[in-house]
Structure formats: structure tokens, C-alpha cells
Amino acid sequence: MRELGEFALIARMNGGRDQSTGVLLGPGDDAAIVAAPAGRYVVSTDMLVQDRHFRLDWSAPADIGRKAIAQNAADVVAMGAAPSAFVVSLGCPADTPIAFIDEFVDGLWTEARRAGASIAGGDVVRSPLLVISVTAFGDPPARAVLRSGARPGDIVAVAGRLGWSAAGLSLLAAGAELARFPEVVAAHRVPQPPYDTVLGMPAAAPITAMADVSDGLLADLGHIAAASGVAIDIDSAALGDPALRPVAELLGADPLGWQLTGGEDHAFAATFAGGQQLPPGWLAVGLVGPGSGVTVDGAAWTGPTGWESFAEGG
Amino acid sequence: MRELGEFALIARMNGGRDQSTGVLLGPGDDAAIVAAPAGRYVVSTDMLVQDRHFRLDWSAPADIGRKAIAQNAADVVAMGAAPSAFVVSLGCPADTPIAFIDEFVDGLWTEARRAGASIAGGDVVRSPLLVISVTAFGDPPARAVLRSGARPGDIVAVAGRLGWSAAGLSLLAAGAELARFPEVVAAHRVPQPPYDTVLGMPAAAPITAMADVSDGLLADLGHIAAASGVAIDIDSAALGDPALRPVAELLGADPLGWQLTGGEDHAFAATFAGGQQLPPGWLAVGLVGPGSGVTVDGAAWTGPTGWESFAEGG
Numbered sequence: 001m002r003e004l005g006e007f008a009l010i011a012r013m014n015g016g017r018d019q020s021t022g023v024l025l026g027p028g029d030d031a032a033i034v035a036a037p038a039g040r041y042v043v044s045t046d047m048l049v050q051d052r053h054f055r056l057d058w059s060a061p062a063d064i065g066r067k068a069i070a071q072n073a074a075d076v077v078a079m080g081a082a083p084s085a086f087v088v089s090l091g092c093p094a095d096t097p098i099a100f101i102d103e104f105v106d107g108l109w110t111e112a113r114r115a116g117a118s119i120a121g122g123d124v125v126r127s128p129l130l131v132i133s134v135t136a137f138g139d140p141p142a143r144a145v146l147r148s149g150a151r152p153g154d155i156v157a158v159a160g161r162l163g164w165s166a167a168g169l170s171l172l173a174a175g176a177e178l179a180r181f182p183e184v185v186a187a188h189r190v191p192q193p194p195y196d197t198v199l200g201m202p203a204a205a206p207i208t209a210m211a212d213v214s215d216g217l218l219a220d221l222g223h224i225a226a227a228s229g230v231a232i233d234i235d236s237a238a239l240g241d242p243a244l245r246p247v248a249e250l251l252g253a254d255p256l257g258w259q260l261t262g263g264e265d266h267a268f269a270a271t272f273a274g275g276q277q278l279p280p281g282w283l284a285v286g287l288v289g290p291g292s293g294v295t296v297d298g299a300a301w302t303g304p305t306g307w308e309s310f311a312e313g314g
Numbered sequence: 315m316r317e318l319g320e321f322a323l324i325a326r327m328n329g330g331r332d333q334s335t336g337v338l339l340g341p342g343d344d345a346a347i348v349a350a351p352a353g354r355y356v357v358s359t360d361m362l363v364q365d366r367h368f369r370l371d372w373s374a375p376a377d378i379g380r381k382a383i384a385q386n387a388a389d390v391v392a393m394g395a396a397p398s399a400f401v402v403s404l405g406c407p408a409d410t411p412i413a414f415i416d417e418f419v420d421g422l423w424t425e426a427r428r429a430g431a432s433i434a435g436g437d438v439v440r441s442p443l444l445v446i447s448v449t450a451f452g453d454p455p456a457r458a459v460l461r462s463g464a465r466p467g468d469i470v471a472v473a474g475r476l477g478w479s480a481a482g483l484s485l486l487a488a489g490a491e492l493a494r495f496p497e498v499v500a501a502h503r504v505p506q507p508p509y510d511t512v513l514g515m516p517a518a519a520p521i522t523a524m525a526d527v528s529d530g531l532l533a534d535l536g537h538i539a540a541a542s543g544v545a546i547d548i549d550s551a552a553l554g555d556p557a558l559r560p561v562a563e564l565l566g567a568d569p570l571g572w573q574l575t576g577g578e579d580h581a582f583a584a585t586f587a588g589g590q591q592l593p594p595g596w597l598a599v600g601l602v603g604p605g606s607g608v609t610v611d612g613a614a615w616t617g618p619t620g621w622e623s624f625a626e627g628g
Contacts, residue, residue: 030524033458048439089361123360123361127361131361133359135357
């Protein structure tokens with residue numbers, strides 16, 4: 001990295017890539033210009049720090065790039081908005097190999113494309129450890145889907161995997177039999193938010209509230225419950241996932257703990273008006289009622305929490 | 315910081331602050347929503363790393379917050395765009411005092427207000443050292459001012475201070491007689507981009523290209539010259555600044571070196587069609603001609619470079 005310098009590096013990050021149609025002016029000037037056909041746009045930003053949000057011995061550079069984009073794209077999609085662009089700042093040591101950066105940038109672009117957008121700009125600075133900051137933009141529908149719209153009688157539903165990232169992290173931490181569960185380990189390295197399941201919903205879908213599952217299903221439904229002034233009860237029977245059972249058996253863990261409290265899968269949790277069919281790809285997992293807080297099968301969850309970051313806490 | 319936790323900290327960063335009118339939905343959901351009345355918006359992002367872009371023994375927390383916003387706001391304004399919102403991610407050690415964060419956030423808001431905007435959201439994560447990432451948004455005019463519009467015969471002009479930040483940095487590095495030059499030292503701690511000089515220009519002002527001076531006047535005019543396919547010659551006699559002379563005498567430095575190569579002042583450099591009056595606040599400092607590259611009084615600059623970061627390089 002030292003040899004190339006910042007300007008050459010930024011040029012390299014964007015060379016030969018086509019911007020998506022929403023990016024009216026890409027890298028190279030003081031700022032990028034992005035289209036906002038709706039007259040407004042959604043914005044989300046996250047920072048990832050080495051050894052806290054990713055480990056270089058557990059994730060390949062492309063995985064880290066994909067994960068950084070995916071977690072921000074999921075925030076945008078959780079508003080009902082279609083991703084339009086990302087900007088990425090990278091802090092890295094001077095001796096970071098160029099191959100590392102090339103692969104990281106490939107990962108950024110791979111996931112940005114999967115989300116339907118491109119990397120519109122960024123910054124590269126030196127830092128004693130790797131730090132990645134992503135800001136994501138998107139075009140919201142006529143009415144953005146907020147966390148505050150859930151009403152008693154609504155159905156709680158989930159799109160995407162729950163607990164896979166936590167199970168994969170547990171496998172990596174245990175260092176055991178990774179080859180037996182490649183998909184589960186991959187789910188920790190690169191979350192796979194089902195963007196299309198959300199963005200492909202008919203405009204008339206009776207969705208009332210939505211969040212992405214980044215802190216764990218209980219925590220993120222807790223945000224919806226608090227913002228909406230309602231209670232949510234989860235039906236644990238609806239959550240069974242045959243793919244997690246053998247992993248849980250191997251590690252002596254409770255798969256329900258992973259599914260309820262594991263973060264980082266970036267599934268989507270939403271509420272839909274009752275008595276209507278859920279859109280394709282959504283699985284009903286609970287009900288909204290009057291009151292406050294989130295329960296599992298009618299009681300507070302006292303089982304294991306599935307998500308222990310390799311560093312402590314969020 | 316550890317005691318409060320991320321959610322309480324984010325609430326604290328935004329509690330009791332009014333969002334600017336362009337922010338339609340502030341912090342608290344998966345993403346913010348910002349208005350884009352022009353149907354498009356400009357975006358710029360920068361990362362600041364402790365001991366590289368700021369030092370805790372040289373800058374107060376509020377200074378660091380102000381500087382982080384100012385350097386991003388300047389990029390937005392350098393497109394001719396009015397800042398509308400900022401998002402800020404902060405990585406900091408778990409033992410960071412709450413008072414530090416409060417003062418840092420005050421600095422963010424002070425400068426955001428000065429730029430006419432607000433802090434629409436952000437992220438707080440733990441990191442072994444302080445890392446700040448700011449993304450700035452703005453509303454561009456009908457024709458954004460790019461770096462590529464300079465033409466032979468244009469006048470080169472500057473709005474704002476040049477060399478003050480470099481002179482202040484030199485004073486701090488020398489550790490000498492700071493009290494004699496409080497304004498010069500303050501200019502390093504908190505750049506003062508003259509947003510209003512740019513944004514207050516009449517719509518008919520004959521501006522053809524613009525950049526903010528973040529890497530030094532020669533370097534940033536070099537970007538304009540390269541993007542426009544022109545040569546630029548600077549008239550050093552136009553740059554004399556009586557405030558810098560006594561600092562230069564004290565340190566045995568060349569003030570012209572600071573002015574030509576010092577970064578971080580976030581002045582604005584622009585080109586204007588010749589034969590017309592410059593808008594208020596702009597100082598003519600050179601001419602655009604055919605060719606390429608930037609010269610000073612007709613020759614390549616071989617004098618001292620004024621900007622030595624306390625860490626090495628950009």
C-alpha cells in the first residue's frame with residue numbers, strides 16, 4: 001500500500017468498474033453525485049474494526065468486504081428502500097499487501113452488485129489496524145417501512161436465515177470440524193441478506209414494520225415492539241431449522257439460542273397486518289399483541305444467548 | 315463509554331438536538347431519510363485516525379469533532395452544494411470518558427450548524443484507538459461545480475486562509491510560543507472553511523471549476539489542471555499574508571511554502587471566466603493557460619513543502 005499511495009490506491013479501487021445508473025458522478029472529484037428520483041434517500045452507516053467485527057485468520061479479504069457492504073445494505077433494505085450506492089473508507093497499515101486490498105475491493109463490489117448498486121467513492125488512510133466504514137444509500141418507496149408501525153393483531157414474520165452466523169462463529173471459535181458445515185461457517189463470514197425477498201414484495205403487501213436482524217431476533221423485535229408500543233410473542237416451534245441441529249449437537253449448544261439471540265445474519269424481521277397472506281419468502285414466527293416487550297411461547301426468554309462476539313459485547 | 319453501552323451512547327449523541335429541515339427522519343430506525351429536493355445529492359466521506367489526523371495532546375475533543383465535520387463539509391461545498399446532513403461513525407476505546415464523547419459530539423454539532431446542516435445518524439463501536447468516519451451530504455445547484463471545467467484564460471482565485479493550518483502545526487510541533495499566535499494554532503486545530511463565500515455567490519457567477527484545499531494549493535490546483543486539461547500559473551506576490559510572516563520568522567520557515575503546499579486549511583480554490591469581476595471574498599492568485607501542470611511565477615516550485623504531518627505522508 002505504501003508504494004502505491006492514496007491516489008493510486010483509490011484509482012485502483014474503482015478502475016474498470018461501471019457505476020450503477022443511480023450514480024451520476026463517481027470517484028475523482030471532491031464528492032460523488034447520486035440520483036434521488038424520489039426526492040429523498042435513506043442513509044445508513046456502520047464501522048467495522050479488525051479483531052472486533054472480523055478476524056483476519058477467520059475471514060478472507062473478500063469475505064470482509066462482502067460483509068461490510070451486506071450489513072449496510074441490509075439496513076437500507078430494512079426501510080423498504082432499494083440500495084443505490086455505497087461509499088467506503090478504509091484505514092489500513094502501510095504494509096497491507098496490495099493483493100489484500102484488491103480482494104477486499106472485489107468483495108465490496110460483489111456484494112454491492114448483489115444489492116443492485118455500486119461503490120461511488122471512498123477514502124483510504126493509514127491506520128495501525130484495519131478499520132472499514134461503509135455508508136449505504138437507497139431509494140425509499142412512497143412510504144418507507146419504519147420500526148414504529150406494528151399493531152396488535154399483526155403477524156410477525158422473518159425472511160432469511162436466523163442463527164447461522166452465530167452457529168458459524170461458534171464453530172470457528174471451537175476450531176472443530178469446519179469442513180462438515182461449510183455453509184454454516186460461510187454464513188458467519190458472509191451474511192446473505194435476502195434483499196430480493198424484501199424488494200420483490202408487491203407494493204400492496206400489508207407490511208407494517210421492519211428491521212434487519214443485526215443484534216439478534218429478540219433484540220431487533222424488541223426495537224420494533226418499543227417503537228410501535230406493542231408486545232411481540234414468538235412461537236419457537238416455527239423457528240426449527242434442520243441445518244442447525246447437527247451443529248448444535250456437535251457443540252452441545254441450543255440452536256434456539258442462536259436463532260433468538262444470534263446477530264449478524266442480517267435476515268429481515270417484519271410485521272404484517274393479520275388475516276392476509278404473507279408475501280413469498282416470509283415465514284410467520286409470531287404475533288403482535290397489546291403491551292410491551294418480546295416473549296417466546298408466552299414467557300420471557302431465559303435460555304442461552306447464542307451470540308458471543310470474539311471480542312466482548314457489541 | 316462501557317457503562318453506557320452503544321444504544322444509550324447513540325441516544326446521548328442526538329438527544330435534545332433539532333435536525334435540520336433536510337433530515338426527514340433522524341436517528342432511531344435502521345436508516346435515516348434525507349430530502350433531495352434537486353432529485354440528486356452530493357456525497358463525500360473521510361476517515362480520521364488518532365495520531366495520524368489528530369493528536370489528543372494537541373486538540374481538544376470539540377476541536378476534533380469540528381475538524382472532522384469541516385473537512386467533509388468543505389468537500390460538499392467545493393461542488394457548489396449546500397450541506398444538508400452528516401452521518402458520523404466513532405470507534406473508541408471502552409474506557410473513553412463520557413465527557414470526551416460529549417465534547418466531541420458538541421464539536422460535531424457546532425460545525426454541522428455552521429455548515430447549515432445536522433447530524434442525521436451514526437454508529438459507535440469499540441476500537442483500540444479513536445477512529446472517526448464522516449459522510450457528508452449536500453444539495454447541488456443545477457450545475458455542480460466540477461474540477462474539470464477550467465479553460466485557458468480563466469482566473470484562478472482562492473477563498474479562505476492558506477498556510478495557516480501548516481503554520482499552526484509547525485508551531486505545535488516546535489512546542490514554542492503558542493500563546494503568541496493563538497489564531498494560527500487554532501487554525502490547525504479547527505479549519506474554518508468559508509462556506510458562505512462559496513454558497514453566497516450569485517448564481518450567475520462565472521465559476522468554471524472548484525476544489526477544496528485539503529492537500530495543499532499546488533496539489534489541489536494540480537487536480538483541477540489535470541481534470542481540465544490545462545496549465546495553471548500562480549502569482550506568488552498575490553499570496554502574501556502578513557499574519558504568517560512573524561510565525562515564519564520565529565520558526566525560520568518560508569511562509570510561501572506553507573501557503574503553496576500546506577493542507578488542511580480547507581480553503582476553496584476555483585477558476586472563473588476571465589474579464590469578469592470575482593464574487594466577494596475571492597482573491598485572484600493566478601491564471602489558467604494551455605498545457606498541463608502547475609507553476610509558480612512561471613516555474614516549477616522547488617521551495618520547501620510546508621506540510622509535514624506528524625505522522626508520515628497523507
